[in-house]
Amino acid sequence: MTAAPAKAQTRSPSRADALARVAAALVESGVEAAQAQEESRLLLRAAAGLTRLELTMSPDAPLTDEQSQRLSSYAARRAAREPVSRILGARGFWTLDLAVAPNVLDPRPDTETLVETTLALIENRDAPFSILDLGAGSGAILCALLSEMPGAFGVAVDLSPDACAATRANLTRCGLNARAQVVRGRWGAALNGPFDVIVSNPPYIRAGDLATLDPEVRLHDPALALDGGADGLACYRDIVADLGRLLAPDGLVAFEVGFDQAASVAALLGASGFAVARIARDAGGHQRVVAARPVQPRS
Ligand SMILES: C[S@@+](CC[C@H](N)C(=O)[O-])C[C@H]1O[C@@H](n2cnc3c(N)ncnc32)[C@H](O)[C@@H]1O
Incomplete structure (x- = not known):
């Protein structure tokens, strides 16, 4: 009997990983570095419904697929230079x-x-x-x-x-x-x-x-x-x-x-x-x- 191939594991990114990825994308699109850090936190908190404290206390918690997708969509809009206030409304x-x-x-x-x-x-x-x-x-x-x-x-x-x-x-x-x-x-x-x-x-x-x-x-x-x-x-x-x-x-x-x-x-x-x-x-x-x-x- 041959062993079944291992199922590919697609782990959701942690909050900290997602933050780093979004901040890098924003800097790449021309947003100034300190602003990109601050804005990526705002977008992540909005995408995942987190308070500032929840994000600070548990940076390693994973995002759900839905949160991750929402964050990607926000990040793409911000990278196209739409202001955060317009993305969040x-x-x-x-x-x-x-x-x-x-x-x-x-x-x-x-x-x-x-x-x-x-x-x-x-x-x-x-x-x-x-x-x-x-x-x-x-x-x-x-x-x-x-x-x-x-x-x-x-x-x-x-x-x-x-x-x-x-x-x-x-x-x-x-x-x-x-x-x-x-x-x-x-x-x-x-x-x-x-x-x-x-x-x-x-x-x-x-x-x-x-x-x-x-x-x-x-x-x-x-x-x-x-x-x-x-x-x-x-x-x-x-x-x-x-x-x-x-x-x-x-x-x-x-x-x-x-x-x-x-x-x-x-x-x-x-x-x-x-x-x-x-x-x-x-x-x-x-x-x-x-x-x-x-x-x-x-x-
Ligand atoms: C710089 S924005 C200020 C908006 C708001 N007061 C603020 O401070 O955020 C100028 C506003 O004047 C309006 N506006 C431009 N020409 C106008 C006119 N002739 N009569 C009345 N409003 C006008 C624009 O539609 C716009 O909403």
């Missing part, structure tokens, strides 16, 4: 967990500087302020402000129907939809003021620079959310031109700006009757936010 912003929708700008950590600066310049966060968010995208800024200002009401405007739907979804996700309205339109054209607070992170990339952006941005964020015209300032000009009509005389306007645009945006505001209240830097040290108030008429 969510990202943390401020204290919130927001959904990230296709064809809508993925909110960035830098934009938390706009939230922080706005809140720092508001004396009474419990006041029944009206807030206008121009170019709301995912609704990140408005959701963050409303979450910190329990008496406030917000209006979000965006030209993109996908962005309006994303803002509505995130307001609901954060339990804030009773205190907000979403309007599809061109900046403030369809609205009447006055608003106590106007915030905006408009598109500010120079048109000529769009082709040079990282693939994560160029291939996944919509052009409508990025293109700021020839000098990057076109949207600020449009918005500032309407501020006198939309902002309360004692109101506050705060813009996110490109890393080299603070002086230009401050000059635009100055020429239209607004005095700069603060220019704030982001975590990377760039001037990221310009906040201003209407110049008070002398009595």
Whole structure:
């Protein structure tokens, strides 16, 4: 009697082996090494439904076939330079967990500087302020402000129907939809003021620079959310031109700006009757936010 051939053993990889494999693939595709390490952990945890602690405590446990396949699919998408937040469909912003929708700008950590600066310049966060968010995208800024200002009401405007739907979804996700309205339109054209607070992170990339952006941005964020015209300032000009009509005389306007645009945006505001209240830097040290108030008429 001849012995039956040994059955080929296909052992599932351990969590640690899978992590090393995914990190190597991401580095190979152009992701920076430290970022690849961090992102491979995030993708593995999502694919296997693991907490940070579970992954740290049991790195040698094997992945199931299903987890392994899911991780491979996530890794292939990330290697094609899709951002992790889009693969997982969510990202943390401020204290919130927001959904990230296709064809809508993925909110960035830098934009938390706009939230922080706005809140720092508001004396009474419990006041029944009206807030206008121009170019709301995912609704990140408005959701963050409303979450910190329990008496406030917000209006979000965006030209993109996908962005309006994303803002509505995130307001609901954060339990804030009773205190907000979403309007599809061109900046403030369809609205009447006055608003106590106007915030905006408009598109500010120079048109000529769009082709040079990282693939994560160029291939996944919509052009409508990025293109700021020839000098990057076109949207600020449009918005500032309407501020006198939309902002309360004692109101506050705060813009996110490109890393080299603070002086230009401050000059635009100055020429239209607004005095700069603060220019704030982001975590990377760039001037990221310009906040201003209407110049008070002398009595
Ligand atoms: C840089 S994104 C900011 C999104 C979001 N506020 C954030 O910070 O993550 C700019 C947004 O402005 C919107 N937008 C562009 N042109 C617009 C216009 N003329 N009127 C209203 N919204 C516009 C885009 O659709 C996009 O959602």
